[in-house]
Amino acid sequence: MEIRCPHCGHAEPDAFELIEVNALHDDFVCAHCKQAFGACIRNCIRCDFEQALTWRVDSVPDRVAELPCGQCGHIESQPDALDNV
Ligand SMILES: [Zn+2]
Numbered sequence: 001m002e003i004r005c006p007h008c009g010h011a012e013p014d015a016f017e018l019i020e021v022n023a024l025h026d027d028f029v030c031a032h033c034k035q036a037f038g039a040c041i042r043n044c045i046r047c048d049f050e051q052a053l054t055w056r057v058d059s060v061p062d063r064v065a066e067l068p069c070g071q072c073g074h075i076e077s078q079p080d081a082l083d084n085v
Pocket residue numbers: 005006007008009010030031032033034035
């Protein structure tokens with residue numbers, strides 16, 4: 001598992017230990033290109049698949065819980081139970 005910078009592709013394997021699983025962190029700074037980016041380690045509650053997601057700061061999703069699992073497609077949040085009209 002490694003965090004890969006969305007700007008230059010630089011991988012930061014150690015960054016994984018610093019961040020909380022299933023929480024969005026938008027204050028990463030790449031050690032290589034010094035640009036800021038957002039990152040999240042997702043652990044699917046259905047299939048237990050773990051993946052590292054990164055975004056440029058201007059395209060970080062509002063809610064990471066609405067992103068589908070990369071393996072089984074499970075979406076943690078249930079938007080139809082909230083404000084999907
Ligand atoms: Zn970079």
